[in-house]
Amino acid sequence: MEGVVQLINRLQGVATLVGDNAASDKSLPGLWELLPSIVVIGGQSSGKSSVLEAVVGKDFLPRGTGIVTRRPLNLQLVNNKESEDEFGVFLHRPNEKFTSYDAMRAEIEAETERLLRTEGKAVSPKPIQLTVTSPHVPNLTLVDMPGLTKIPIDGQPKSIVRELEDMARSYIKGDNAIILAVTPANADLATSDALHLAREVDPAGDRTI
Template sequence: MATMESLIGLVNRIQRACTVLGDYGGSDNNSFSSLWEALPSVAVVGGQSSGKSSVLESIVGRDFLPRGSGIVTRRPLVLQLHQVESDAQEYAEFLHIPGRKFTDFALVRKEIQDETDRLTGKTKQISPVPIHLSIYSPKVVNLTLVDLPGLTKVAVEGQQESIVQDIENMVRSYIEKPNCIILAISPANQDIATSDAIKIAREVDPSGSYME
């Protein structure tokens, strides 16, 4: 167990270093071999309003993700969970604000929104540049997940017509890696046969195992 925890910690540090160097999933930089592409990851995929945020918050045990209608997740969120001692205080840290500890998770939500707006503006556009968030808590297990923008079928006012394909291309750039585990989220009231998340997961990994 100690060896596995050390390995997860090493992967987390490499992922953070990759992002700082401009090497991340969804990057258009093809001038060098991507180290990120060789790292294992769990990518969270779903349609808009499919319940991805609720699933992630259930895993963490905290409400910390922005909510709203339309495209809320407009940049990938690399969520690195670190288990700490049972009596330790929960806190969060962002890679772009080194050294600042967030103990108020409402402020974590606000920072995710503000950092998203920093690159995309207060628009409904998307960016492949990830936000790195680390959460230290006795309630979590050591795990890294990548929350991706929700798949959509139509562009709405304020979005480019290419947004539908742009989001799919971004999602595919993460889940088509050989070392990626796809966590496909669908609403409980949706026919699994019409799930966009399951559809793209099966296209990428037709021989994979699926659980409802």
Template structure:
């Protein structure tokens, strides 16, 4: 069995490889949180990551949010959205912690300005000396019907996004159901 320091050394090497853009070649496990809309997925994400995510109805999860936690000597936090250089520059690695609500709200404005659900991913990268190495993804909640004003394609789009993660062999599914 590995000692904690040996495990951390392996994770550090994997993160170094990831930093060179080779993460698509690695099959490192990730946890995807799945469930119906308003079932408590973001609360589970918050409990695991110790970050405070928005939970009101206007900011329900409308795109995948990947939280990549890594161990490092310095506390840093950054956020990234593919093909959004202005956003990426604003939230590049800093010695300070950004407000998650601000990041998610801005990502929501950018990604969902002309669509109800975006297929793009918001990646939040957190590192620090006590951070446990983990990748966890908050996915849009399943809905069965649409309400007035919503596109009929929203149900299909959510299923397609979530199915991509379900079909990924490295994904561990964390199913969330409401307790009420």
């Protein structure tokens, strides 16, 4: 099973390198859509970051108000019981090991700013890929999506609401995507943006957690 997970991780890395991600403009299914993944969706400040950090057991994701996650983060967790070393490797910096989780957070923020500044956009569907190797994590691939919002704030373009929905929809529509819909514990599930979007692509709830 571990060999299969590692193979999937490598194939997702190849797909990202060649620009074949779930949000790519294409008429035929790409490699990304054919590979299994757990896609985490939810509204802004819904607790997505806390869920992901609980899986990893470390604080490493950017925090703040508004849209903090502005690009999908493809987080590949690799369990290595043969060593106590914990480190992260980014696809865009393949020759460098990040041994500090604070440094991983800073790199996620820096790479997000770099691309968005280049593209002149508020958000982008192009993912950041991070592989974390540790003896304390399960073998999993998780995709952290930008938080959904109902209204644009702080100078965000009016199109931001639709952009975020379309981006999340493109990542969860594939039959091999497991949807982890995060909703605050004090919120009414009937008004959950994440569950509403999940039901659009998975009406029976077969792929939704």
